[in-house]
Amino acid sequence: MNIRITGTGSALPGRILTNAELETLVDTSDEWITTRTGIKERRIAGEGEYTSTFAAEAGRNALAMAGVDPRELDLIILSTVTPDFPFPSTACIVQDMLGAVNATAFDISAACSGFIYGLSVAEKYLRSGSAKKILIIGSEVLSRIVNWKDRNTCVLFGDGAGAVVLEASEGNHQLCSTHTFSNGAHWNLLYQPGSGSRHPATDSRTIDGEMLHITMEGNEVFKHAVRAMEEASLKALEANGLVADDISLLIPHQANRRIIDATAKRLGIEADRQYTNLHRYGNTSSASIPIALDEANRLNVIKPGGKVLLVAFGGGFAYGSALITW
Numbered sequence: 001m002n003i004r005i006t007g008t009g010s011a012l013p014g015r016i017l018t019n020a021e022l023e024t025l026v027d028t029s030d031e032w033i034t035t036r037t038g039i040k041e042r043r044i045a046g047e048g049e050y051t052s053t054f055a056a057e058a059g060r061n062a063l064a065m066a067g068v069d070p071r072e073l074d075l076i077i078l079s080t081v082t083p084d085f086p087f088p089s090t091a092c093i094v095q096d097m098l099g100a101v102n103a104t105a106f107d108i109s110a111a112c113s114g115f116i117y118g119l120s121v122a123e124k125y126l127r128s129g130s131a132k133k134i135l136i137i138g139s140e141v142l143s144r145i146v147n148w149k150d151r152n153t154c155v156l157f158g159d160g161a162g163a164v165v166l167e168a169s170e171g172n173h174q175l176c177s178t179h180t181f182s183n184g185a186h187w188n189l190l191y192q193p194g195s196g197s198r199h200p201a202t203d204s205r206t207i208d209g210e211m212l213h214i215t216m217e218g219n220e221v222f223k224h225a226v227r228a229m230e231e232a233s234l235k236a237l238e239a240n241g242l243v244a245d246d247i248s249l250l251i252p253h254q255a256n257r258r259i260i261d262a263t264a265k266r267l268g269i270e271a272d273r274q275y276t277n278l279h280r281y282g283n284t285s286s287a288s289i290p291i292a293l294d295e296a297n298r299l300n301v302i303k304p305g306g307k308v309l310l311v312a313f314g315g316g317f318a319y320g321s322a323l324i325t326w
């Protein structure tokens with residue numbers, strides 16, 4: 001049985017926040033942000049825009065490309081660290097927005113690697129015969145949990161959503177493998193301290209202590225990210241009997257230009273075999289890979305039959321890879 005990617009979609013806020021505008025908010029510069037991260041601008045959600053609204057739009061776009069009616073979906077898996085509400089799942093809200101009345105829907109929490117985790121769970125549903133058509137979405141409104149007074153983090157993140165439709169069938173765009181990894185020893189290097197059961201949002205100390213924002217030891221995360229993304233990539237190559245030269249396109253999580261460069265260098269994948277868009281969107285966590293995949297698909301960047309390697313790393317630490325034959 002083959003697993004086919006039949007549709008991709010994405011959705012982004014219209015509002016663009018440039019590095020020049022950030023210079024007016026915190027003590028930073030376009031030069032610092034560009035050289036340290038590669039980011040030039042990011043998209044920011046406006047009033048009335050939530051994780052679910054971007055997720056539903058990305059999902060509709062992917063379903064339209066696949067020619068799948070929402071009522072045909074068996075499963076919706078949504079990855080996010082910025083759900084509309086702590087509960088119910090944002091996936092259930094999106095199910096309602098799409099009219100996917102026959103689908104089971106749930107959220108996945110794996111931070112920036114959530115889309116790869118979603119692919120991996122979907123793969124198992126399809127291989128076991130438990131589902132035939134699945135919508136996987138990564139959607140984030142990180143601008144609502146970023147500390148806009150902290151230059152260490154506020155320059156990095158952006159909002160948006162990406163989605164794919166996976167189906168059990170013959171044909172092109174085959175999902176060949178997924179691999180997921182977790183290393184919980186470092187959970188506190190990248191997390192949101194407040195709003196859960198340890199530091200509830202209902203406790204004034206949580207708000208006064210500015211605990212509702214993303215907290216990150218950037219340097220440490222950077223080192224782990226490069227090693228882990230190499231490990232996950234090599235696992236995907238090995239599982240498919242491939243070497244780095246066989247890869248047509250590397251689509252890494254879009255966190256930092258230098259992380260991508262270091263990972264690609266270790267693997268031996270040159271710039272012309274990488275797809276990046278972080279200069280336009282910043283780090284959109286679990287949305288970054290499906291947004292990039294949708295762009296690459298619609299721009300016909302991926303040659304038929306080409307091998308596409310997806311690789312992600314993020315909070316948890318959770319990381320993983322997926323290999324697609326296009």
Ligand code: UT7
Pocket residue numbers: 027028029032033036037112151152153155190217218219220221222225255256259283285313314315
């Ligand atoms: O999504 C997956 C998880 N996240 C990541 O993968 C992010 C991983 N980490 C990174 O991308 C990088 O570590 C950062 C981009 C966050 C930071 O780059 P860095 O080269 O590791 O810089 P640093 O943290 O070592 O900071 C260097 C200096 C510091 O100044 P001092 O202490 O040397 O005087 C910072 O205060 O840069 C300063 N700095 C800034 N300066 C201007 C930090 N942020 C800024 C800023 N503008 N926005």
